Amino acid sequence: MTTSKERSSLQERAKQRTTGAFRCLSCFKRLSPPKGATHYTCPQCNYEWRVAWFTPEEPRIRGPVWDSYEQLTQDRMKGGK
Amino acid sequence: MEKVLVVDAHKCTGCRLCEQVCSVMHEGSVNPHRARLKIMKWEIEGEVLPMVCRQCDDPPCRDICPMGAIDKNDDTGLVQVDYDKCIGCRMCVSACPFGAMDYDVVGKKVMKCDLCGGDPQCVAFCDPAAIRFENKAKDSSNARRAAAEAARAVQSEKDR
């Protein structure tokens, strides 16, 4: 049992958090868009995401670019992936 | 330089953590009724306002005290109670226009903010920084900067 003086394993791991990145929801690659970007295309799977910043340093996926997303998905499904 | 608690009501989330840590800091117990500050709420309108001791320049609590138990420190500006002289008559509670001088029904004594001896816990714990501990002069300079920035944004929009 840890005491309050020591840090718990969770607190230790919390220090290894990454910033400025999110995972592509399609291929799970970790992506770091340029600061302030509102759109970003995953270099691995080509999905384009609308990006929002919940702090000046932290981006997140706001949503897909619906039209190109649906087309890309249809192509992928045909390709059997 | 005198430092005081500066409140930014727009940032306050109304969580009352400040009341909680204040009562623990001073009394070792959680009891918002023994806290030295209070979050006032107008729930249905969604409004909150933290009420803190202003550490007045000319404190009515000091002036009205028949025992001379309340005093304003020349260096720090802190308005403080000398409990050796205090008789618990609560005249100061009646005189305070902000309700910041309060009566502790558990400890049976008047109570007010003592700025935690220079490290106010309400400030230390307030993540949104709705309560800050700042030089007296800074209060107006912050507001001035915020207003100036808003005006500047409008100006540059027009220029474009």
Add this chain to the structure above:
Amino acid sequence: MSLSRKIAFVDLTTGKIETKPISKELRRKFLGGRGLDMYLLYKHTKPGVDPLGPDNVALISAGLLVGTLASASSRTHVGGKSPLTGYVGSANVGGFFGPEMRLAGFDHLVIRGKAEKPVYLYLHDDEIEIRDAEHLWGTDTRDVQDLIRQELADDDIQSLCIGQAGENLVKYACIRTSIKNAAGRTGIGAIWGSKNLKAVAAKGMRDIGIAQPKEALAYNKEIINQVTSAKVSKTMQKLGTPFIWGVTNSTGLVRTRNFQLNQLVNADDIEPESIEEDLVGTAGCFACQVHCRGKYFIKEGPYKGTYDEGPEYTSQGAFGAEVGCTSKNTVLVCNHLVNYYGMDNLETGSMISWAMELFEKGILTLEDTGGLDLTWGNDETVIELVHKIAKREGIGDILADSPLEAAARIGKDSERYLVHVKGMSNLHSDERPTPALALNIAVSSRGSDHLRGRPAIDLYHLPEKVLRQIYSNPIPYDGPLTSDYRDYEGKPWQVMWQEHLYSTVDCLGICKYHTVFLGPNMPAYEEWANLIRLNTGLELTPEEIYRAGERGYTLERLFNIREGMTREDDKLVDRYHDEPTPLGLPVVRGRFIDRDKFKIMVDEYYAHHEWDENGVPTREKLEALSLNTLDKSGSEPSNLV
């Protein structure tokens, strides 16, 4: 000290009030909050009790650490036998009531009987008054709280209350406090309505003593830093729980048009960043620095200028995706209305979307709906149905019943379009691509419920090493764990681990957003052991705390079995198995829950719990949890209060 708080037994039929202390033994076994709530439910109801009869109980339970320096320590449980499901009725609420109840001297309330006329309870200075509420009957959940403060001339009073929905016995009426805090699920509001209990008000001035004040202050600061530095907290501070939408709807994990689609396409208006444009700030529950509740004024229409708080992720689904609406205004208005009337937003939206699918299929006609056009995406209809349900008017009277009762009233194969488990509707998440999440809702102790055991971090694609650190603590686990949320392997352990985690955090009275729910590095058992020691003086090891959570969860299982639940109830509706997902990213498209693999998952889940193949806790397990002061039937837990 904080442990001196009492249990009060209030009989509304006779007006008799009795208080009892809570023994250390009971504390060590069940901690408080949800665990003790369940103990009291099991102990103080008879098998087969009518949920809306006088012999059912209305329970209120503050968690062990409520009000103490444990960050976000506001959470309080309400309970009873659910009028919605007939099984465990239990719902959790934040706000400010719990701390105030403890300041007034009480940790638990067991309310039984039925008052002759509407009443409310007033808790103060170790006393309870039963007061007349005839003049409050018929008021909404905001006015009633205000009126009680005026009547007792005290702004500090905090109340739990019901609105018109509870009075009208809407089967999923909730308990409300402050502007939007709700103990939402399982219809506890209808229990209060059946007892003529309008509100429970509290005001207290008794110290909640802290065992080691200086150390507790410093450690609390550390916990707050651990929580607020997490990405998920920073996101919620700005966007509230709607932030989840960014992940789930972008992927294709949102049930849409009842359960026909799994993505609401072109729903930009109800995206979190769009909702955030309407927020004027955020509000926090007691002592919480995550402050995830948005504050907003409705901008247009008949409710223009009305203030409310939220909306939560659930409202985006209930009044957006499920009903095919893409209007922010509809979400904000309906969120306000369910708060106003006091009913569960999740169940309300689910019932409306179910009715809309019945309308599409021709099972409900314009004649049945009183001329209301239940076409997908009809914003006016959705808003109108919320009113009708709360008032039990027209078609709203049917939809105000439980899903299974409503299906029985409508007939015509309407039941196959319900999306529920054990008679409680599913969240708007589509779990067909995510077996872990599907298992969680299927086995949850209070019917379909993501807050009983959802391994939400399963969606984060965390490395196996990280998963192992989390899921083998404090109980060792060396079975499989995988990063792919589409897998079936190892998921039963994750579900059980999360069930015990949420059970424990609910016993403590800390918010789930302060533990491993949406953020993997949040506080858990080690931190809780410290918080319990510093705040209350109780020495408990992380494993003992884990076992206390497990004990409470096991007791919920025992209660459900007592009320007739079997393995057959731990299931998903057929559509999960028979209709593959049509939309979303390639990773989730065409997915469904395989029946055979699902059965294996349930078997493994029972085995991890040490329950037999029918889902009944084994005698050995009950003894290990010291739930072994058994009666003749072999299922009665220990008899301490």
